Every structure is written in structure tokens, then in C-alpha cells.
Amino acid sequence: xxxxxxxxxxxxxxxxxxxxxxxxxxxxxxxxxxxxxxxxxxxxxxxxxxxxxxxxxxxxxxxxxxxxxxxxxxxxxxxxxxxxxxxxxxxxxxxxxxxxxxxxxxxxxxxxxxxxxxxxxxxxxxxxxxxxxxxxxxxxxxxxxxxxxxxxxxxxxxxxxxxxxxxxxxxx
Amino acid sequence: xxxxxxxxxxxxxxxxxxxxxxxxxxxxxxxxxxxxxxxxxxxxxxxxxxxxxxxxxxxxxxxxxxxxxxxxxxxxxxxxxxxxxxxxxxxxxxxxxxxxxxxxxxxxxxxxxxxxxxxxxxxxxxxxxxxxxxxxxxxxxxxxxxxxxxxxxxxxxxxxxxxxxxxxxxxxxxxxxxxxxxxxxxxxxxxxxxxxxxxxxxxxxxxxxxxxxxxxxxxxxxxxxxxxxxxxxxxxxxxxxxxxxxxxxx
Numbered sequence: 001x002x003x004x005x006x007x008x009x010x011x012x013x014x015x016x017x018x019x020x021x022x023x024x025x026x027x028x029x030x031x032x033x034x035x036x037x038x039x040x041x042x043x044x045x046x047x048x049x050x051x052x053x054x055x056x057x058x059x060x061x062x063x064x065x066x067x068x069x070x071x072x073x074x075x076x077x078x079x080x081x082x083x084x085x086x087x088x089x090x091x092x093x094x095x096x097x098x099x100x101x102x103x104x105x106x107x108x109x110x111x112x113x114x115x116x117x118x119x120x121x122x123x124x125x126x127x128x129x130x131x132x133x134x135x136x137x138x139x140x141x142x143x144x145x146x147x148x149x150x151x152x153x154x155x156x157x158x159x160x161x162x163x164x165x166x167x168x169x170x171x172x
Numbered sequence: 173x174x175x176x177x178x179x180x181x182x183x184x185x186x187x188x189x190x191x192x193x194x195x196x197x198x199x200x201x202x203x204x205x206x207x208x209x210x211x212x213x214x215x216x217x218x219x220x221x222x223x224x225x226x227x228x229x230x231x232x233x234x235x236x237x238x239x240x241x242x243x244x245x246x247x248x249x250x251x252x253x254x255x256x257x258x259x260x261x262x263x264x265x266x267x268x269x270x271x272x273x274x275x276x277x278x279x280x281x282x283x284x285x286x287x288x289x290x291x292x293x294x295x296x297x298x299x300x301x302x303x304x305x306x307x308x309x310x311x312x313x314x315x316x317x318x319x320x321x322x323x324x325x326x327x328x329x330x331x332x333x334x335x336x337x338x339x340x341x342x343x344x345x346x347x348x349x350x351x352x353x354x355x356x357x358x359x360x361x362x363x364x365x366x367x368x369x370x371x372x373x374x375x376x377x378x379x380x381x382x383x384x385x386x387x388x389x390x391x392x393x394x395x396x397x398x399x400x401x402x403x404x405x406x407x408x409x410x411x412x413x414x415x416x417x418x419x420x421x422x
Contacts, residue, residue: 007243014239018231032235039239107225125187126219127226132189151183154218 006046009055010039016128017063023123024067026112034070038063057130057137064120064138102161110160118153125150175208182208186215286346287390287401293344294364294388294403297353303362304340304355314341314354322350326367326398329417335359336414356404356414363404363414370399391415 017038022031042049042059049058102110111119124130124138132146139146178201184190185198202209297303306317311328319325321343331338337357344353344366351368389411391402395418402415 010243011240014236015231018235019227019229022229023226031229032231035231035235036239036242040242043243102221104221104225107221108228111222111225122222123226126222129223132184132187147184147189150187154183154215157218157222 005051006043010042010059013056013059017059019127020060020120020123021063021067023111023119024064024116025070030070034063034067037066041066054134054137056128057134060124060128060130061138061140102164106161106164107157110157110164113160114153114156117149118156121146121149122153122157175205178205178208179211182212182215186212186219283392287388287392287403289346290364290366290390290401290403291388293346293353293366294362297342297344297355297364298362303342305342307340309338311338314338317341318343318352322352324367324369324398326352327421328354329421331356331417334413334417336363336417358404358406358410358414361404361406361410363402363406363411365414365418366401366403368399368401370394370397393419395419 014035018031018035021034021038022028025031025034038059042062045062049055111122114122121135121139124135128134130138132143132150135146135150136143141149178198181190181194181198185195190198202212306314308314308317311330315326315328318341328338335358339355339357339362341352341354344351346366346368349368351366354365354367356363356365388403388405389408391408391411393400393415400415400418402411402418404411404414
């Protein structure tokens, strides 16, 4: 029974999918809709999913693709890697000591402000602990692009965190 | 290798994506180079910071239930839909086939019971000391003998030119309904021909009891409101021949 297998595979990922959806949409209602739509789409397309391949990458990709075609998604993407390179390079490399002092709230704030292609790749890599291969599957990009985008995303994260410290209440 | 070259590999290293040989070499470099080690540490801390900060949103219980319901409900709804399309005719077919089956089975059991009872009558007649009440090979003697004894009359076939011999006849009962039992002989075998009013033979449903396997050949038909049964331990062809003689008789 495919439906039973689907539940076994998909339901344990519920929290993660919601978290990822919320990070992408930045809106509780939109995230809920996105998760529901993802599950519905995944269930419909489950017959096309090849057992033995990476289910997690498969369903994350469905969620991301669903997000990309949503209202918020259409507005927020369409970033070329060259453009992102420009965004990332506008920030100088901060001192390691500042990063160490970054608290959870600050990182969350920075992640929220980041362009979605950076935000999502950081979440997939650090929160979901996906391999480059999995990330490549979710984002439908080559592994080389995963590595370069991840590099830029981290660079941008460092830059934004440094900005927080500089403009923060402590006046660092 | 220069530090710049190593630093290019740092991300892959902290992500656990560096091939083992490269990772070992980089680890060795990090033990020797404090600058690169500091960079690596910063990246690890960043990873941790994002991992902690990234686990931010918890779905509501309501959403979880909603999704679970949709997963449990969707296939079921599909089944209900299919059920409506397929199952109603299927149920009708099933019910019909059950009804037909039951009817056929009941009919078959009924028939078996009647045949069984007639076979018993046949055997009992042959086993008795006086198998027949009217002993005559002449049909014109036997037929009138039944008048007043049974509520109907019948015609007996002309046996001239056949190897069947009329032995005689007696009154028999099937389901409390009186009828004629005629005994014919073919070679050393006796064959009983039972004639009842059709209604009488059909109401034999009430004749309950064990349905025994009939080891006799039985042929039955109805004609002019009468039901005929030909029972004997001869071959089916002989039963059929005698049956045909009766059928051909007006």
C-alpha cells in the first residue's frame, strides 16, 4: 500500500518541513499552506518517487518548488549566482571573535534578512545537515554550484552579522 | 600547500564533504597553522549558530492533525469514490449471483432430495416381497388399475419392438402426494417410472432429511401437468430411451 509507506516516510519530516517552510515564507499562515500543499503534492506524486532514493531530498525539493511558484516565492527568488556573489562580497570578512558572540536571536534576524537562495542553502546544510548531494537534489543545481553558493551564503552571513555588531545597541 | 589553497577547502572540510585523504592532510595543516585553525573554528561556530538559530519554528498541533487527516483521508476518499463507481454494480452483481447461486443451490438440493427419495422408493419397491400391486405386462391392464387410486390419469407407451418389459405398477407417494410407480425391466434391471402431478412433485421441498448421493440415473421432465421421473441402475442411454418412449406417448 503506497499510502502507508508514504506516511511512514513523510510524517517524521513534518517538523523539519514546517521549519523550512516558515523560514522560506516568513509567515505562519503561508508556511502552513505550503506544508499542506507539499504533503498533498508529495502524496500525489509518490508513485513517481523511486523507493531507495532520497525521500527527504525529494520532499524538500517539492516544498521548495511549491514555494517558488507561490506569490512570495516568485517575488523573492530569481537570483543569479553572479548577483549573489555581488551581495556576498559587499561585506568585508569580519573577525572571528565577533561571530562567536552572535547569539541565537541575532543569527535568526540575519537569516531572515538574507536573500532566500542563501537562507535556504544554509538551512539545508546546517539545520537539515544535508550532504552537498542532497542539497543539489533539493535545489536542482550541480554540486559545484552548491559549494559556491554555500560559500557565498556564509560570506554574506558573516557580513550581515558584522553589520549587526556594528549597528547594534552595544555600538560595537 | 599555501594557506589560501587550504582555506578553499575549509567549508567542505567542516561540512564533512572533503575526501578522506584531503581531510587528513587538512587536519594535519590545521594542527600546524593557527591562522587556518582559527578560520576553521569560526566556520564550525557559524555552522552551529545557524543550526541552533535555524530550528526556530514549531508547527501547531492543529496543522499536524490536519495533515495527518489529509493523508489518512485522501486515499480513503479515493476508495470511496471508486467504491461508488465500482462497488454498487459489483454489489448488485454479487447479490444477484448470491441469489442466483442460492436459488440454483436450493433447486439443486431440492432436486437432489427428490431424486434421492425416488431412488429410495425405487430400491424399497424392488426389495419388498411384492414389488408391484398390479402385475401385468399389458399397459391396458395397468393404466385402468390406477383409476380411483390417484387423482390423475396418464398414458403408457407401447413397448412392442423395444427391449423394455412392463412388470407392473403400484401407488407411490412423494411428499404426501399420490402418484403412479411403474416397474419396467430391461435385461436383468428394473427401472421405475414415477408419475406425479407436477405441483405435487415440486412441493417436495418439505420432504426434509439427509440428501444421499443418488447412485441411480434419474431423468425427469414435465408433460401435461405431470412430472415424470425415470429411475434405474441401468445406463443413461437406456433411461433416456425409456424416457423418450413416455415423451412420445400422447
